[in-house]
Amino acid sequence: MVEAVAITAKRRGALDHRSEAINGVSLQPAKPARRVSLRVRSDGLAPLSLALGLDLPSKPKTSVTANSRSALWLGPDEWLVIDDGEGDPIADLAGVSVLHSAVDVSHRNAAIIVSGEKAADVINAGCPQDLGLQAFPVGACSRTVLGKIEIVLLRTAPDTFRVECWRSFADYAFSYLSDAARGV
Amino acid sequence: MLLIHCPYCQEERPEIEFRNGGEAHIARSTNIAGESDEAFESFFFIRTNPKGLVYERWRHIHGCGRFFNAVRDSVTDKFLRVYKAGEPQPEPAEVMKTLPEHSAWENIPPADQNVATPARDRVSTDGEA
Numbered sequence: 671m672v673e674a675v676a677i678t679a680k681r682r683g684a685l686d687h688r689s690e691a692i693n694g695v696s697l698q699p700a701k702p703a704r705r706v707s708l709r710v711r712s713d714g715l716a717p718l719s720l721a722l723g724l725d726l727p728s729k730p731k732t733s734v735t736a737n738s739r740s741a742l743w744l745g746p747d748e749w750l751v752i753d754d755g756e757g758d759p760i761a762d763l764a765g766v767s768v769l770h771s772a773v774d775v776s777h778r779n780a781a782i783i784v785s786g787e788k789a790a791d792v793i794n795a796g797c798p799q800d801l802g803l804q805a806f807p808v809g810a811c812s813r814t815v816l817g818k819i820e821i822v823l824l825r826t827a828p829d830t831f832r833v834e835c836w837r838s839f840a841d842y843a844f845s846y847l848s849d850a851a852r853g854v
Numbered sequence: 855m856l857l858i859h860c861p862y863c864q865e866e867r868p869e870i871e872f873r874n875g876g877e878a879h880i881a882r883s884t885n886i887a888g889e890s891d892e893a894f895e896s897f898f899f900i901r902t903n904p905k906g907l908v909y910e911r912w913r914h915i916h917g918c919g920r921f922f923n924a925v926r927d928s929v930t931d932k933f934l935r936v937y938k939a940g941e942p943q944p945e946p947a948e949v950m951k952t953l954p955e956h957s958a959w960e961n962i963p964p965a966d967q968n969v970a971t972p973a974r975d976r977v978s979t980d981g982e983a
C-alpha cells in the first residue's frame with residue numbers, strides 16, 4: 671500500500687532573515703509586493719490611470735502613491751507599479767482595452783528599505799545621482815545604478831528609500847549597502 | 855565623471871547611466887538585399903570618425919531607457935548638444951555658435967589639432983561632421 675504524503679511548500683523571500691542596523695542606518699527587506707512593468711503611449715494614460723486608481727505621472731523622476739499602490743515614472747512610456755497591499759494591479763488592468771503592455775514582474779524584483787539620517791549617504795556609496803532633498807525630493811524615483819547593478823530608487827520619506835533590484839542581485843545589493851553603512 | 859543631459863529625463867545625469875550607440879544619422883537602406891557589396895560595406899562598417907564634432911547615438915540605458923542623439927567634441931569630450939531621436943540633425947555651424955566662450959581646444963596649438971582653426975571658429979562642415 672502506498673500512503674499519501676502531504677507535501678507543504680513554503681515561499682522564501684530573497685532577503686528573508688537579513689536585516690541590519692549600522693551607524694543609525696537600518697536595512698530591511700521590503701515586504702512582498704505585486705509589481706507590474708507597464709508600457710503605454712500617452713493616449714492610453716487616462717484609461718490605465720482610471721483602472722489603477724491613481725494618475726500615472728508624466729513628469730520625469732516622479733511617482734504617484736495612492737494607498738498601498740505606487741506608480742513610478744521610469745521613462746516617457748514606461749512605469750513600474752508596486753502594490754504591497756491586498757490589491758492586484760494586473761487584475762485591475764485586465765479589463766483595459768486600450769493598447770498597452772502590462773507584465774507581472776512581482777517576483778523578478780526584491781526590495782530593500784534603507785532608512786536613517788544617513789540613508790542617502792549609504793546609497794550614494796554606489797549610486798552616482800544627486801540624492802539631496804532638492805534634487806531628489808520625497809516621491810522622486812529613478813532607474814539608476816548601485817555599484818555594479820541596476821536599481822530603481824524611490825524616496826518614500828526624507829530619510830527613507832526603497833531600493834528595488836532584480837531578485838538574483840538582492841544579496842549583492844544588501845551586502846553592498848551593509849558595507850556602505852559601516853563606512854558612513 | 856561626465857554629466858550628460860538626457861532630453862527625456864530633462865536633466866543632467868551621471869555618465870555611467872548611459873551607453874554610447876555609435877554614429878548617428880546613418881540611414882539603413884529600405885532595400886538592404888539589393889545593396890551592392892560596396893554600398894553595404896560603407897553603410898555597415900565605414901564611419902566618419904572625425905576629430906572635432908561627432909554626431910552620436912546615446913542610450914540612457916540605466917535611466918529612462920531611451921535612445922537620443924548628441925553632438926560631442928571628440929577632442930574635449932564635451933557634449934555640445936543633445937536632441938531627441940527623430941529630431942533633425944543640427945548644422946555644425948549652428949552648434950558652433952553655442953559653444954562655450956573658452957574650450958579646451960584653445961590649449962592645443964592648431965598644428966597639433968590637425969585642423970587649421972579651433973572648433974569654435976570653424977563654420978564649414980569640411981567633411982568633419
Ligand SMILES: [Zn+2]
Nearest residue numbers: 860863914918
Ligand atoms: Zn533619460
